[in-house]
Amino acid sequence: MKLKFRFWTSSVILYLVLAAMLFYGYRNSHLMLLVAEAFALLLLLAIIYFYQIIIKPVNEIASGAELLKEQDFSSRLPRTGQPDMDRLIDLFNRMMAQLKEERLRVREQHYFLDLMVSASPLGVIILDFDNRISSLNPAASRLLKVEEATGMALDQINHPLALEMEQLQPNEQRIIRLNGIHAYKCTRSYFIDRGFQHPFILVEELTQELIKTEKKAYEKVIRLMSHEVNNTIGATNSMLNLLSSNLQQSQLSYANDFRNVIDIATERGKNLCQLMSNFSEVVKIPEPVRQPVSLKSLIGSIHLLLEAECCKREISLSIEIPDPSPVVFADMVQMEQVIINIVKNSIEAIDRKGAIAIKVSTNPTTLVVQDNGKGISPKDQSMLFTPFYSTKTNGQGIGLMFTREILLNHQFQLSLQTVKPGQTEFRVVFD
Incomplete structure (x- = not known):
């Protein structure tokens, strides 16, 4: 009462x-x-x-x-x-x-945090207790290429980065590399809300920083190696040539045998200098001279060269270009070398008796080179485009590095992956 x-x-x-x-x-x-x-x-x-x-x-x-x-x-x-x-x-x-x-x-703190999360260049993905997305900021939407993902699980998002983030353990931090180009630093942690742990994932894109760091590192290494190798080989070959001339004028019975050995050593030195020259070319790639380039004309200018190499290995080469042909602003000479390198890799992946297709599409303007070679293993996938890395026995890791540098200088998007068994695609998006 x-x-x-x-x-x-x-x-x-x-x-x-x-x-x-x-x-x-x-x-x-x-x-x-x-x-x-x-x-x-x-x-x-x-x-x-x-x-x-x-x-x-x-x-x-x-x-x-x-x-x-x-x-x-x-x-x-x-x-x-x-x-x-x-x-x-x-x-x-x-x-x-x-x-x-x-x-x-x-309330002011929450409002401030909301503004910071929305404006942050880091992708922020907040999960609920069922590991479904409860919210994500604009940076995360851009990285995952989704507009609305609330209520979805990470493995339901059609993006390889989301599938990799699904494997993260609590309090784990990992560098994830996709297609050998894009690199992301992903961290899974949690915050306490009303006594319960709410998991969240932070995603930081490291692609540009990693490429700049790699480029500075290998440029320095290549210059140092080129300087030392060229100076050493140059002096050595001079002494060998002088010795060969003296042997030629002598009457020794073994002079010809020694001269053959000297010639072999000299040739090996020249090959080493050529190798270092190839490395140096990657460092010295000039800035592209952009001009309107028809993709039909671009591919047509190297068609015979590519077709001749394919015929030697019994590989069929098909080309699909819409009419009218898309036009892109690019350095034609550099882009010719890019397509040659891409098709050459496809030929070497097939070896003999296969098929290569070059396809051009619009909206956005895209060039795709498909082959039915042996494909790319998951281990090699993460290492693609890494300087000096090659899956070939005698490979130097220059071709893909050279291709990447040219396309990045043009600010074109690129990817190389085995999309399904028996189909590997090198994709260049020009828009």
Whole structure:
């Protein structure tokens, strides 16, 4: 039973008793009537007094409880004039002010964090307890190439990066490389919300930084190696040539044998110099001289060269170009070398008796070279385009590196992967 109800019930009962006394005194005793009237007046004053010191503060406390329940931290309780109760009300009002400031601070922090997450170049993917995406920021949408993924699991997104992130363990950080070009630093962690762990994934694209770092490193190594090798081989070959001339003028019986050995050593030195020259060419790739280039004319200029090499190995070469042919802004000489390198890799992947298809499409303008060779293993896939890495026995790892540098200088997108068994594609997107 509520205190206020009990108070008013007790008051009504007392007044009913007084009413009975007044009725009795009115009929039997004037003295009793005066006593009852005086007692009624005192009781009224007592009820008013106790209402002020008990019931009214209780009503204020009840109002404060409703304010807390409704989370209305802006309202304040008025003072009652009772020192003890006013101290409690002052404490309550200070608590409400602190709660208001704390909620305002938390809201400002949440708003600030939301702005930071939205503007961050890092991809932020927040997962729920079922490892489904509850939210992701614009950077993550751009990296995964999705507009809306809320409620989806990572393995439901058609992007190889999402499939790799699905394999991340809690508190794991990993560098993920796709197609040998794109590199991402992925971190899986969690934050605490109302006592529960919410997992999230941070994705940082390292492609440009990694390419710049690799380029600086191999440029320095190539220059140092070229300098040392060329100087050493040059001096060595000079001495060998001088020795060969002296042997030619001598009458020694073994002179010809020695000269043959010297010629072989000289030839090996020249081959080594040529190797270093090939490496140096990658460093010295000039900036592209862009001009409008018809893809039909570009492929036609090297068609006979490619077809002759394919015929030697019994490989069929087909070309599909829409009419009218798409036009791109590129350096024609450099792009010719790119296509030759791509088709040459396909020929070497097939070896003998296979098929290569060069296909051009629009919206966006894309060049695809398909082959039915042995394909690319998952291990080699992550190492493609890495400087000096090659899957060939005598490969130098220059061709793909050279191709990558030219296409990146043109700001064209590229990828090389085995899309399905028996079909490997090198894709160049010009738009």
